[in-house]
């Protein structure tokens with residue numbers, strides 16, 4: 001079968017025409033026919049050869065970690081899935097270190113050794129191929145009603161994990177969330193930012209998205225459709241943003257732009273939480289008034305939280321929330337998918353991304 005891969009030694013991208021079709025070898029194995037795979041910034045980093053590692057013994061890495069498929073076969077001990085069901089695979093697999101408490105309890109998203117593997121990213125082949133086999137415990141069911149948008153589950157899990165943690169962290173505050181309207185600022189209007197904005201709106205936050213592109217643009221339309229506000233950083237400074245929003249309770253950062261993050265961190269409101277999800281590139285050093293940042297953080301009881309990947313709880317929540325978004329804002333949700341490509345053309349959206357979410361359509 002075909003698979004879309006990157007070849008680090010020759011710095012090339014190509015289709016592997018004879019990638020072996022996987023077989024179920026354990027009683028808890030589930031075989032999926034891949035329907036769609038999303039492309040994201042991590043794929044671009046891997047395709048630029050600054051990130052990602054092929055599995056041992058391979059000179060290529062099959063790409064794809066935002067996948068969505070249909071069950072075609074199950075192992076003898078699988079009771080959770082049947083052929084015809086839709087399912088979404090998790091990305092990360094645990095390390096083997098006995099002392100890694102996180103991985104030993106199936107929470108490799110908090111892995112303590114950094115020896116984890118990730119499908120399509122780190123030492124495991126990904127999902128940009130026709131069939132994959134997974135252990136049932138790494139799959140979450142997706143209802144048939146979400147067939148058109150199921151590929152958005154994985155990027156949404158990043159926001160879900162962040163918000164699960166945000167609730168826990170902010171439970172330190174001795175009042176009810178409903179005591180006043182909470183102001184959230186989302187940095188970045190890519191898929192992780194926009195899905196995060198939806199998740200925040202769904203939880204009752206007032207949401208302002210701050211991103212590079214000037215209006216009119218599709219992301220700004222989506223923000224307005226969900227009842228949020230959009231500002232372009234080309235027209236509105238961080239000071240003006242803060243003046244418009246008022247005290248910021250939560251910043252959800254989804255750009256990986258370190259300069260912007262620190263500028264907005266300085267403007268976080270009292271008792272605020274700043275959540276970092278974007279993985280920054282290496283852009284050199286910048287000077288910052290670190291005293292002012294620390295002073296603010298202490299005197300205003302602020303928290304800074306980094307988060308990566310997602311556990312099973314976030315996957316299940318993402319599936320439920322995606323159904324809720326689909327009920328509330330069906331056009332905005334579908335509007336996130338701006339490009340559809342055949343597997344043969346995967347290099348195009350990976351190397352020259354345009355629009356919001358590009359997907360590779362593999363099965364129907």
Ligand code: BGC
Nearest residue numbers: 040042091118121308309310
């Ligand atoms: C993926 C995560 C992964 C992270 C770091 C992201 O693009 O969505 O699952 O943990 O990259 O490799």
